[in-house]
Amino acid sequence: MMLKQQISGEIEGIREELIDLSKRIHEKPELAFNEYSAVENIISLLEKHNFNVKKGIAGLETAFRAEYNGKGKGPTVAFLAEYDALPEIGHGCGHNLIGTMSVGAAIGLSKVANKIDGKIVVIGTPGEEGGGGKVIMVNKGVFDDIDYAMMIHPSTSNIICRGGLATRKLKIEYHGKSAHSSSPEEGINALQAVIHTFNFIDHIRAILPLKSNINGIITEGGKVPNVIPDYACCSFSVRADTVSDLKIVVKHIEHIVKSIENFMGVKANISKTLVYTERYPNKFIAEKLKDNIAQFGEEMHYPKPNIKYGSSDIGNVSLVVPAIHSYLKIAELGTISHSMAFTNAAITENAHNQMMKGAKALALTGFDIFSDEKLRQDIYDEFYKTVPKYDKYDIE
Incomplete structure (x- = not known):
């Protein structure tokens, strides 16, 4: 419990750095595979906190991998950063918050790396909005040595285990x-x-x-x-x-x-275009996220049976590694994603307060994975039972 409090405190201690990163990404929206400024700002912050960064992975100029080693061998936990914008409306999907939450989570967790067996990774995934950055990265083997992958998407509701088409x-x-x-x-x-x-x-x-x-x-x-x-x-x-x-x-x-x-x-x-597959969120990781974010006053729910799904290239990641893509409320119900209203919501004080909660919850969930062998086994038991094994020709 003391280590978890320390992780949350470390993230709170860089609040202004994280808000500044979110604002920088938001004020200069860049379309798929052209997110040069966003990547420069993200990498600058990660390197400041002693992450080892490799740029241009998978043949994509605006993709990157940043890592921080723990004290010994163990699992590799990845936090996925998105940062591309939409034409005309900018960050109407809140990717400035997604990228910053993952960066904040990784930095917070790195501050207790001397207590962790394993590796903390941030994977910068460009071109989610139609470009299929994660699809390309999966096909190029970027996730072959990743054991668990996590991200949080801004929304109008708090949801775990939501699927995708x-x-x-x-x-x-x-x-x-x-x-x-x-x-x-x-x-x-x-x-x-x-x-x-x-x-x-x-x-x-x-x-x-x-x-x-x-x-x-x-x-x-x-x-x-x-x-x-x-x-x-x-x-x-x-x-x-x-x-x-x-x-x-x-x-x-x-x-x-x-x-x-x-x-x-x-x-x-x-x-x-590339195929975005359906999504298989891992229930055991999601339940841990739900428990961790509850201490910050956010209650997560499972999606209603009649909820309408969109699509994202996180689906392709969920085929090869246990992953979550949970949702955190930053705007009132009825605010339409991919709209100027959502663009405006993604830069408010409320959005940044929620972003901080999300970063902390992701980091604490990562810590749970590193420190709980049974949890790791449960995650993989579900993964093997629920996720289909597609032939590569099925998704060409």
């Missing part, structure tokens, strides 16, 4: 033949192919796996109305309960596109 994006391009609208029979209308794609997707929704969702936009449909467009493009966000269901949905869309090619005579090209 599998997702990927599809870009569909159609190439037809241009013609003047006075002689449409001489052309092949690429825009019409796009319109048919939307219509056919609407027709198959009833046969898609449960929890599946397809949302799309037309990104290009021609230049002038009196010319049959020879090129048109649309983009879709596809979500499903699992990777297996996601493959079914994507296969349906591919069949639609092939049918349109045959029907209209267009040529199609489908581009796919």
Whole structure:
């Protein structure tokens, strides 16, 4: 108990440094894989506290690994930092708080490293907002020597063990033949192919796996109305309960596109982003986080049965290592994530007070893992029982 009090005290002692880091990240929002300033500020603070930092891991310029060794051999506990922003609205997902919580947790825990057998690690994971930074890092083996991974996401509720949907994006391009609208029979209308794609997707929704969702936009449909467009493009966000269901949905869309090619005579090209898998939060780690954050006045809850899930590349991490991605309230219920309202909420005094609680709870949970062999065994027993083993070809 004394060591836990010391860890919390150490984090409180760097409150101003952490708030300053959060503000620096927030005031200079940077998009996926371009988070140079955020990474510079994070690494500067970690190096100040004697972390050994390796930059540019997994071939990503804005990814990093910072570590601090304990007194002996033991497990490696990683705190995951996110710091990319959204177009136009900046940190409307509160990644300035995510990154800072993980940094604060690691620094606090490092102050008692002489009492710990194992290694404390911060992994900087760029490009969560659509870039799939963690997916790339998993594929490149960054998590191969990590035993446990943790992070907290700002939200409008306090939640543990919330899942996430599998997702990927599809870009569909159609190439037809241009013609003047006075002689449409001489052309092949690429825009019409796009319109048919939307219509056919609407027709198959009833046969898609449960929890599946397809949302799309037309990104290009021609230049002038009196010319049959020879090129048109649309983009879709596809979500499903699992990777297996996601493959079914994507296969349906591919069949639609092939049918349109045959029907209209267009040529199609489908581009796919990386797969974000569904998420498997570890209950034993989450319960420890729940216990630890309760001492700071925050009560964590399990998600309601009808809660709607989003997606994140933490899902791919949860396939290879026991992980949590818990949620901490910084804004009132009804505040929409990915909005200016949430951007504004992520820099308030309240958000920073919550950030400090989150950093302390993460650090204390890490300490529990280092010091409790039975807890470590329970975590892995659940991991092996609940997390599927996908073949790499399933998530390409």
